[in-house]
Amino acid sequence: MVVLGGGQVAQRRLPALIAAGADVHLVSPEVTPSVEAMADAGEITWHRRRYEEGDLTGAWYALIATGDTQANTLASAEAERHRVWCVRSDDADEATAWTPATGHSEGVTIAVLTTDARGRDPRHTAAIRDAVVEGLRDGTLVAPHHRTRTPGVALVGGGPGDPDLITVRGRRLLAEADVVIADRLGPRDLLAELPPHVEVIDAAKIPYGRYMAQEAINNALIEHAKQGKSVVRLKGGDPYVFGRGMEELQALAEVGIPCTVVPGISSSISVPSAAGIPVTHRGVAHEFTVVSGHVAPDDERSLVDWPSLARLTGTLVILMGVDKIGKIAETLVAHGKPADTPVALVQEGTTAAQRRVDATLATVAETVRAEDVKPPAVIVIGEVVKVGPTTAATSE
Known part of the structure; x- marks a missing residue:
């Protein structure tokens, strides 16, 4: 493949192309230090000159990212004649192909592409990509696993009460749970966001009033985990700061149930x-x-x-x-x-x-x-x- 231009656009795009195994030929009289380092390492072939007619011969894909509009136009025309996929960073309407804004989360690649030529806005597309990736990472966008989910228990510290103060990992595990056993002091507002199929059990450890004995909580964790479910024990603050988290982990360990501990912000x-x-x-x-x-x-x-x-x-x-x-x-x-x-x-x-x-x-x-x-x-x-x-x- 051919990349025309060695500036910031090329610098951002090249790592993914190299990782995909592409044979990259970069044409540009100057490049950024990072791009030069890729050339020095043998990851790309750098041709230190401006674009010339014929540079796209034999290519299957071209990324045009120079600051010379005339050169970009000539290269686009050559790509069209040779039926080469051509992406332009300066004018998407003149390109013959468009690449989506991509991101990754837990082994999944998210790609967002604007389909309306009249409204192409790369920054908007990238913002949507970022929002989706961030939502998957912090659990605000629920996409539960079905085949790869591992049964077990997660002791999640929910923080002092404000639902925004739970950790990213804690929120993600909560979004993927089948069963949630929650304390009164946990971030209760997050429970309303759970999908309808999630079973929520109130541990009801209310000071000086009704309580669910610790043994009963341990038994509930074990029972649901043995059914092959993903269980979250949602606790206030941190599981190990007056939270009896170790008692619960010990009970699970005695019967061989795997447990993940997610620290929380202590009150x-x-x-x-x-x-x-x-x-x-x-x-x-x-x-x-x-x-x-x-x-x-x-x-x-x-x-x-x-x-x-x-x-x-x-x-x-x-x-x-x-x-x-x-x-x-x-x-x-x-x-x-x-x-x-x-x-x-x-x-x-x-x-x-x-x-x-x-x-x-x-x-x-x-x-x-x-x-x-x-x-x-x-x-x-x-x-x-x-x-x-x-x-x-x-x-x-």
Whole structure:
């Protein structure tokens, strides 16, 4: 095949032609450094001159991409006489062939071609190509596998609540699932986008109310996977951050069921960020600690060293601690944390219902009651609560 011109168009098109095994002869007095590197590597044959009559003799395909309109016209005419497929980058209407905008996703090639000669718009065609490829990659465009789907389970971290904050891989697996077992704290809006054939099971792990025992969740995962289905366990935040993800993976491993773990954005960092709170800030906090508050400090089941946490100078992030925050605050103050330490509670973070309530360790218990703060809420304790857009960082 023959390529006329060695500029940016040729540079973009040549790799695919080389990969397809084409014997490429490029005619151009000058080329880009990348094209020259292809010639130096022996991937193409470079003829360092302008187009001449007869260059297309014996060719089956020609790409005309020079900046010389007259040369392009003459080359098009030669291609027409020799019945050579001819693509022109400068004037598609004068070409004898048109190439689609192509993209790739999971072994599939997507090609988009404008068929109306009066409305050819390469940029629009490329934009459609990009939208289709991106949709397939992130799961917004559903094209489920039928023959190549591998049964098994995916533990997918859905992020803090906003459906846009699930990972691309997580959304794609969700779009391809046969069964979805979902937590209340997962991005519920994504469930409405699932095809009608997908079975959705509500794990119903609602704090302080109805719950689905962990054993029952494990059994449901195993049962559906053994039926040869693709199962997604959709969890809030990250599967391994207070999400019992390892317990579920261990249960699946015991019966030989393959499992994929897809990390998610943890609410411990993302929710404070959404509320305008950095968990670290130069000159204010050099570390942050994340703990579970579902067990009170004086409960014998507690594994948290609260006295040590009281002595830290960084940020303390507490998950699942709304109803225990009074006891937690008392314990921290009793072990040396100043009573006026700022506290922020961010309820339903990253969702449309998000709200932030501020207090101190001395007032937080009463504030939670007065403001009727409910789970899920992330609690942030430390000086970072007072950091805002106008706060100047120090050099420390």
